[in-house]
Amino acid sequence: MTERPSASDGASRRGFLKETAAVAGAAAIAASWAPMVHAGGSDIIKVGLVGSGGRGTGAAEQALTADKGNRLVAIADLFGDRLEESLSALRGSAVGGQVEIDQDRKYTGFDAYKQVIDQVDVVILASTPHFRPMHTAYAVEKGVHAFVEKPMAVDGPGLRKFLKAVQDAKAKNLAVVNGFCWRYHPPRRATMQQVFDGKIGEIRSIETTYNSSGVWEPRKTREECGSDMEYQQRNWYYYLWLSGDHIVEQAIHGLDTMGWAMGDKLPERCFGVGGRQTRTDAKYGNIYDHFSLVYEYEGGARGYHQCRHWVNTANQVKDYILGSEGTCDVFGNSISGKNKWSYRRDVGDRKTYDMYQVEHDEMYAALRKGEIINNGEQAAHSTLLGLMGRAAAYTGGIITPATILESEEDLSPAEYAFGSDPLPITPIPVPGFTKIL
Template structure:
């Protein structure tokens, strides 16, 4: 990853870091955030990696906390942007209390409004990192601007709210490649050492040929009531992001993206076909756009199926897990709230008494490793 620190720099120091990381080639965003791979090429050089947080909600603050907690360094939160003053101030106060001097965001670098992302990214130097954790409806615009400005990117899911947005993301990725910029996506399950261990076993043939993958996320009912007349229609919909398809693509993408990605990882390929069903509870008072049930059947090139289901209905059976079935045995690949519940069974029976192998305990959470 290209690394240039923000703030006052000599031309020589900025160029030296750019040249070092250009030669370094394949450097991951996580490694750069950790600071472990960026030596002081010149004595006295400031190698601080500055972050701009765009979207200061819970996951955004958590992502910054993960970055500032990483070994190595130095990493500094340098700018923030959001639509809501109270949310940004709460996030700033919490991070400042936790990390002290690693959070250097005076009021002059805390920006509010729909154009705040531009002002925050403009505070960075080429090679610093924009952390894009606002909702999917604005992600393509934010990513395009970050790439145009020559900064690296960490971005949370979901990545776009519609196919047009996804095409814009892909084009921005191509532009980032041309500039030797790095974009890291918030699919933290890929960083799970327990899951990686299971993937290695599958690739080595321990499960035989994969025949079926099952992923379910079934939870209690939700939904939203009527809008408070004191809140604008626009902000009400953004505040209830999961309920409106234009904001985050709704529950199917927002809630199932990790498990859909797990299915593709298990198969080491993309599906070639997909068929889906959906339904809604009769006489529902939910004012959102989500269906209450989603069921997708993905087909891979060799005919293997992945069945992905979600349900959000009160007083119903709840399940949150991913299972994979091979010709030799079955295995669990993930558990509740993406827990690294990873083990193999003796045969096809999904039963705790039938477990034949367990993955080693993970040293760090996937979010921290990410």
């Protein structure tokens, strides 16, 4: 593992930020065939859903709300019961009339995503994070626009695969809209613009906190599942290879704010701690329950991130940006110090303040105009911050962007199949002994 950044680290950071530039000319040429979606509000846009859990179901409803010409025509999930629950909720919602899925367009299994993508104009990718790179790559290969939930990968090889798909999407003039929803919240956008306009002076540090009681408890016992694979998939949040750990799956929102504040410039290095202090039972898989990290940026700015999943403790989800002339309370939509400022909400359509809805409103409005939103690189950047922080806590070492971007540590199983027992899990990381390949 790299202890200090080498000369190649700067090249890796520059490559991350510039790697899509090479396809700009190809994208300009490809712009003449913005595939499948055309101007004109009466045109039907065929939408597919891959991953029909709570977030996927919500995203599908928001996609249908965003454009009355949208139709949900195909759906996929690993499990038929989850698929039917999602369809029932969608059909009973305000957009139920836009759900046009009959029995032969409901797909289950590991390859079900292909059957959906093969017949739609836009796909919502909301399965467990492990599958995000392969699903995105297939959508781009097939010329399909994609709304891609966060995070973008759970390991270095997956992140590189996702970045390659983003490059290819630009060359094909395809939309890749990410699910880092905090960047779509109008009051937060206005607040961050104050920071970019210099209202707090030079940024000295960013503090992001995502301390919560955790997520859902494991849903199934091993006895209730037909195989190790089913058991881990049903309880995916608690398995490193599926979720990437909670710093990558959930607290990544705070790291996205850090990246946003720093203009998506990569930090030079990261170090910190983490562990399992309260979730010690084997039913909680192999992820940590807390992290505390420091990100060091060129020029001396530092980012401090803390997250934990502890019940019966004080919760806090807050972001602060500290500058030479003031402090920005990002959640409070206010600035204190030399240039005091606070956001004032306009009276009007409250839907404009629903960040989840804004994601889809902007995506489909752009598509109707023949325009493309591709913010995949920003999503990869924020995912990289999460992977760096996880690696720092797992190993106890100093992690650079190159540590992850050049890593060969692939968390994928040997095969994707139910009944392929045993499906062992990697040991719980031990700092000082766990290494990054």
